[in-house]
Amino acid sequence: MGDLSTTLDSRYTANSGRVFLSGTQALVRLPMLQRMRDEAAGLNTAGFVSGYRGSPLGGLDQALWKARPHLDARRIVFQPGVNEDLAATAVWGTQQLNLFPGAKYEGVFAMWYGKGPGVDRCGDVFRHANAAGSAKHGGVLVIAGDDHAAKSSTLPHQTEHVFKAVMMPVLYPANVQEYLDYGLHGWAMSRYSGCWVVMKALADTVETSASVSIDPLSIQIRLPDDFEMPKNDPHALNIRWPDPPLQQEARLLNHKLYAALAYCRANQLNRVVIDSADPASPARLGIITAGKAYLDVRQALDELGIDDELAAQIGIRLYKVGMVWPLEADGVRRFAEGLEEILVVEEKRQLLEYQLKEELYNWREDVRPRVVGKFDEKGEWALLPTGSGHLTHGDWLLPAAGELSVAQVARALAARIGRFFTSSAIEARLALLEAKQRSLAQGLLPATGMAAIQRTPYFCSGCPHNTSTRVPEGSRAVAGIGCHYMVTWMDRNTATFTHMGGEGVTWVGQAPFSSEKHIFANLGDGTYFHSGLLAIRQAVAAGVAITYKILYNDAVAMTGGQPVDGPLR
Numbered sequence: 124m125g126d127l128s129t130t131l132d133s134r135y136t137a138n139s140g141r142v143f144l145s146g147t148q149a150l151v152r153l154p155m156l157q158r159m160r161d162e163a164a165g166l167n168t169a170g171f172v173s174g175y176r177g178s179p180l181g182g183l184d185q186a187l188w189k190a191r192p193h194l195d196a197r198r199i200v201f202q203p204g205v206n207e208d209l210a211a212t213a214v215w216g217t218q219q220l221n222l223f224p225g226a227k228y229e230g231v232f233a234m235w236y237g238k239g240p241g242v243d244r245c246g247d248v249f250r251h252a253n254a255a256g257s258a259k260h261g262g263v264l265v266i267a268g269d270d271h272a273a274k275s276s277t278l279p280h281q282t283e284h285v286f287k288a289v290m291m292p293v294l295y296p297a298n299v300q301e302y303l304d305y306g307l308h309g310w311a312m313s314r315y316s317g318c319w320v321v322m323k324a325l326a327d328t329v330e331t332s333a334s335v336s337i338d339p340l341s342i343q344i345r346l347p348d349d350f351e352m353p354k355n356d357p358h359a360l361n362i363r364w365p366d367p368p369l370q371q372e373a374r375l376l377n378h379k380l381y382a383a384l385a386y387c388r389a390n391q392l393n394r395v396v397i398d399s400a401d402p403a404s405p406a407r408l409g410i411i412t413a414g415k416a417y418l419d420v421r422q423a424l425d426e427l428g429i430d431d432e433l434a435a436q437i438g439i440r441l442y443k444v445g446m447v448w449p450l451e452a453d454g455v456r457r458f459a460e461g462l463e464e465i466l467v468v469e470e471k472r473q474l475l476e477y478q479l480k481e482e483l484y485n486w487r488e489d490v491r492p493r494v495v496g497k498f499d500e501k502g503e504w505a506l507l508p509t510g511s512g513h514l515t516h517g518d519w520l521l522p523a524a525g526e527l528s529v530a531q532v533a534r535a536l537a538a539r540i541g542r543f544f545t546s547s548a549i550e551a552r553l554a555l556l557e558a559k560q561r562s563l564a565q566g567l568l569p570a571t572g573m574a575a576i577q578r579t580p581y582f583c584s585g586c587p588h589n590t591s592t593r594v595p596e597g598s599r600a601v602a603g604i605g606c607h608y609m610v611t612w613m614d615r616n617t618a619t620f621t622h623m624g625g626e627g628v629t630w631v632g633q634a635p636f637s638s639e640k641h642i643f644a645n646l647g648d649g650t651y652f653h654s655g656l657l658a659i660r661q662a663v664a665a666g667v668a669i670t671y672k673i674l675y676n677d678a679v680a681m682t683g684g685q686p687v688d689g690p691l692r
């Protein structure tokens with residue numbers, strides 16, 4: 124008989140073995156594991172979590188609230204932000220604790236969370252706080268929720284490019300176990316390198332569940348022995364005061380990012396997963412990938428009937444990247460050696476591909492593998508005739524727009540493998556996949572060939588948005604972010620919207636040039652508290668004729684019905 128002492132709370136109380144966790148629950152468990160590790164290491168630390176809700180991290184705050192007794196027991200404070208950048212500012216404060224007298228702990232490890240648009244609005248604070256750095260016994264882990272397919276967002280987002288701009292290293296887990304493992308590495312890397320470290324949480328992985336190993340000490344952290352800390356001081360890269368701006372920049376560019384790379388190297392966060400074991404027939408085709416795209420590659424190989432053994436035999440070397448920016452070069456060099464070609468499989472815009480090409484650029488031409496990924500071997504910059512006398516870019520292989528399907532990845536893999544290995548079994552499986560893909564594209568269910576039903580969402584009956592989003596005859600409204608955005612699909616003369624917190628301000632740029640006298644703007648009560656109040660102040664400051672409707676439904680509905688974060692008056 125199984126262990127009858129297991130309860131739902133075991134996911135947060137078990138100290139060893141395996142528990143069943145969703146990705147969101149793993150993010151709740153993560154700071155508890157960090158505290159347990161610190162305790163075992165004799166460190167007197169505490170934890171702090173702040174951020175703002177939004178899919179795919181819409182339910183994280185509710186999960187943290189539910190786990191409150193377990194967080195309290197591990198000295199972890201959860202203080203949601205009024206918005207994302209104020210949350211990040213509070214996290215910045217945790218790293219300053221030990222600069223002042225009165226600190227009750229040796230350090231505070233902190234976690235920020237938010238969705239892509241929240242990351243976008245944090246550019247200023249991330250840039251400043253990352254340059255200032257983390258505390259030696261603190262560390263900052265930034266959980267960035269990404270929605271590549273815009274399933275629950277007004278635009279798709281891929282935040283790695285934002286973090287590259289503010290110079291924060293990015294880890295990209297592929298499954299629930301890696302949320303725990305990379306999270307612990309993230310804090311350790313942050314303490315070591317002084318950087319704020321990002322962990323990308325993609326909808327496709329953070330919204331899954333799995334049985335995971337929960338032992339806080341199962342991750343062995345190795346501090347690099349090949350990295351020279353300035354002045355031989357192990358804490359030379361951590362936060363300090365005073366700290367002039369050019370010294371911060373020099374510390375970050377000359378040392379901190381290289382310390383993060385050394386940490387990645389020492390802990391083998393990037394690794395070869397499949398390779399030829401036969402020196403007489405070494406690998407020819409390399410595949411480099413990360414996160415969800417890694418899962419797509421595994422699935423595509425499986426669908427093509429290529430297991431690990433066959434893959435190694437036919438000359439495939441598979442490289443799984445855990446830290447996608449910056450890309451550690453020594454591992455890349457060892458991965459690329461002897462290959463004829465490398466296929467980069469990554470979803471959305473090139474991140475790995477551009478770094479890989481840059482790192483291989485100075486190789487001798489006769490040993491440098493060809494790199495394909497977003498585009499085939501003609502490359503992105505080939506100007507190809509369109510047939511109508513115009514020119515276009517090279518041919519897409521794995522397009523950047525939208526998300527990749529397993530069939531697309533399988534097609535690209537089969538094409539590249541087909542250059543040196545053909546098998547009728549692979550071709551037959553590919554044909555099957557293509558047929559499945561075609562019927563899905565036509566809106567047909569592959570199993571039955573019947574049309575899949577599509578239904579436009581509408582307000583729930585009884586919802587105040589049903590009446591509050593109506594406009595008087597002859598007038599128009601602009602929409603805002605929230606559940607009430609659905610009004611744009613209804614016959615209610617409501618068109619265009621802004622990002623969260625800009626509601627109605629587009630009118631400030633139109634009113635001086637328009638014969639229209641007045642518009643309405645919808646603003647949810649949750650958004651009003653988050654940032655929308657400033658939009659109203661902008662409209663007042665500009666003196667434009669606009670009527671704001673603050674849509675009071677007493678909830679931040681779109682993300683799960685959380686209470687508005689404070690009083691509205």
Ligand SMILES: Cc1ncc(C[n+]2csc(CCOP(=O)(O)OP(=O)(O)O)c2C)c(N)n1
Nearest residue numbers: 177605606607623647648649650679680681
């Ligand atoms: C900067 C930013 N953070 C978070 C989100 C995620 N988000 C989308 S709608 C929404 C809640 C809006 O609540 P409210 O304004 O009360 O409107 P309601 O959903 O209740 O209609 C949130 C947090 C976002 N779109 N942008």
Ligand code: SF4
Nearest residue numbers: 582583586588606680
């Ligand atoms: S705000 Fe709530 S009640 Fe209204 S449509 Fe959205 S989910 Fe339904």
